[in-house]
Amino acid sequence: MDENKLAELFKDAVRDAPPSSFDAGDVRAASHKADARRRTVVLGSTMAAVLVFGGAAIATGFGSVSQQSAVSGSAADTGGSAKTAEQAPAPYELGSPDASVQRGDVVPDSTPGSSSMQGVEPPGSADPTVGGTPSGCGTVDRELANALAGELPVAPDKAAPAGLACPVGSKSASFDLADGRVYAVVVPGRGTLSTPDGAALSKRLTKNGSTLYVVSEAPSAAGKVDSIAAKLGGKF
């Protein structure tokens, strides 16, 4: 049998294909589901790592001596429970490899599906199904998102979680511009937030005594972070 004939036979064998059992919508839905599952796994393991190392960080220089020993002891004993995080709102480092992996791989591309899912959550509350630790930066704060969207050429419903490791009680929202991400994080009190190298940052105290961070990884918005922070700071 020559190869041309074989090729014709192969093509004949698939000529009468039955209708497909899946369409583009099924593919999109499965893709979003897989991304959400991955975010849950990565957030959970990241928070566990942060709590363990956060306890060590507290012991080396933050808080009172008694608090340090209690917290570091608790972190060591429990392996990082949520209660430990609540007792010691230590500044969480963004620049760790785990955090950057989380930001790069876990934060989903803005899609209608994921945005609408975010929109039905109460603003400012953490999704208890994500990672099991109420950090606030795993969900979109709707009010903050709308305010930030008003300063950028984006639609409010395109907001995505900042996906950072933030202190408990933080609120966040982020948007993808064509050349990078812009995000706003409101941290309770004078909490700190490490930002990636090279990103433009503006930080100011809000009218409610929280600390607002506006960060731009997009060069096109780098010059606006101060003005954005000034406007948002008056609202939160």
Add this chain to the structure above:
Amino acid sequence: MDQHDEQEFAEYFAARREAVRRTAFLLCGDWHRADDFAQTAFVALHRRWRKIRDKQALDAYVRRSVVRAVIDESRRPWRRERFVDELPETPVGDGEIGESVATRETLVAGLRRVPPRQRAVLVLRFLEGLDVAGTAEALGCSEGTVKSQTSRGLEALREALGDAIDDLRPAS
């Protein structure tokens, strides 16, 4: 993904879905499983869409996904194909339609007796019409390997089809 990316993906999906399904079918011999493999490949592509800058590489990515999925599954104990001594009897139909069905089923059954990797090479070369270089890229192997797998695959197919190979006729 933003709206533009979703639109691009949807266009690519519409253009390629049937071809990917057909490749998957010849690789596994069953349309239901073929749809599973095809859908899995498209989901993987959708998740990586923004990262794949070279749109020319999309076809290669999807082919690689499908082939890898089929070969991986063929290695699992509960999926390991059981070889039979003889091909199942093909139905004797009336006229050309009957012959066409018989040919199709004989070929698909025969292909299932070809080792998975050799089968993949035959499908990519004779169904998708890829040349040696394109097949090597899809399988992530050297061109020399493709050539040797092609000749072994053809030999295995001849053995599997036996005398039936002379009775196979393309519809056109």
